[in-house]
Amino acid sequence: xxxxxxxxxxxxxxxxxxxxxxxxxxxxxxxxxxxxxxxxxxxxxxxxxxxxxxxxxxxxxxxxxxxxxxxxxxxxxxxxxxxxxxxxxxxxxxxxxxxxxxxxxxxxxxxxx
Amino acid sequence: xxxxxxxxxxxxxxxxxxxxxxxxxxxxxxxxxxxxxxxxxxxxxxxxxxxxxxxxxxxxxxxxxxxxxxxxxxxxxxxxxxxxxxxxxxxxxxxxxxxxxxxxxxxxxxxxxxxxxxxxxxxxxxxxxxxxxxxxxxxxx
Numbered sequence: 001x002x003x004x005x006x007x008x009x010x011x012x013x014x015x016x017x018x019x020x021x022x023x024x025x026x027x028x029x030x031x032x033x034x035x036x037x038x039x040x041x042x043x044x045x046x047x048x049x050x051x052x053x054x055x056x057x058x059x060x061x062x063x064x065x066x067x068x069x070x071x072x073x074x075x076x077x078x079x080x081x082x083x084x085x086x087x088x089x090x091x092x093x094x095x096x097x098x099x100x101x102x103x104x105x106x107x108x109x110x111x112x113x
Numbered sequence: 114x115x116x117x118x119x120x121x122x123x124x125x126x127x128x129x130x131x132x133x134x135x136x137x138x139x140x141x142x143x144x145x146x147x148x149x150x151x152x153x154x155x156x157x158x159x160x161x162x163x164x165x166x167x168x169x170x171x172x173x174x175x176x177x178x179x180x181x182x183x184x185x186x187x188x189x190x191x192x193x194x195x196x197x198x199x200x201x202x203x204x205x206x207x208x209x210x211x212x213x214x215x216x217x218x219x220x221x222x223x224x225x226x227x228x229x230x231x232x233x234x235x236x237x238x239x240x241x242x243x244x245x246x247x248x249x250x251x252x253x254x
Contacts, residue, residue, distance in 0.1 A: 015114060018114075025122075028122065028126060029125070029126070029129055032125075032126035032127075032129040032130050033129050033130065033133050034133075035126075035130050036130045036131075036133070036134040036137075036194065037133055037134055037137045037191050037192060037193060037194055038137075038192040038193060038194045039191070039192050040133060040190065040191040040192075041190040041191065043190065044133070044136070044190040044191055045133075048129060048132065048133055049129070076187050076188055098123065098126065101119045101122055101123050102119075102123065104114055104115075104116055104119035105116045105119040105120045105123060106116070
């Protein structure tokens with residue numbers, strides 16, 4: 001039986017499956033807000049995550065750059081509306097991240113970081 | 114990250130997802146209101162006597178619910194996960210509703226059944242069937 005290489009052992013820990021972008025609490029909250037809906041309005045996401053407009057804009061720009069979130073601007077009557085939605089890449093990344101968190105949550109304290 | 118922290122993060126994410134999902138609306142209500150509008154329009158067509166009033170009420174019963182629910186739908190802040198637009202799946206039901214409506218009105222007109230609820234009430238229910246089926250087929254939020 002071959003002994004696992006240090007690198008292979010290192011990669012086996014579920015924390016390596018965490019998405020770097022989603023380890024940020026606000027970004028994870030934004031993605032979680034959009035995870036189970038088709039699209040949500042900017043203001044609703046802002047209020048749900050309890051952050052300011054500039055903060056949401058900044059984090060959404062990062063998520064959009066990564067291809068995780070789609071941004072659609074439109075109008076309803078005279079009001080400008082911005083719709084946010086999770087892209088298929090964003091969905092996949094979120095699911096992977098959640099699976100990794102679930103794996104970590106299932107570990108004992110000694111196994112974790 | 115400790116298991117406790119991971120659990121707390123998971124719980125928070127789940128809570129957020131659920132709270133937003135509970136505010137999402139699919140097209141169920143939209144289709145249901147249009148179905149009800151069609152039925153009321155047929156009742157107006159069959160049961161209201163003066164021709165001008167009949168025409169006005171019939172048109173109002175078709176147009177008003179459609180306009181109101183469309184405006185309401187456009188103002189929603191969050192939409193349920195549904196198949197991507199265009200929603201071709203709903204079109205056969207909409208055309209079906211229109212065909213049943215015209216057939217019911219035509220038969221009632223030919224047979225001179227104006228003012229007889231025994232015909233127009235079941236006909237109004239039949240008219241609601243296609244869009245109600247479409248609404249039932251919509252995925253819940």
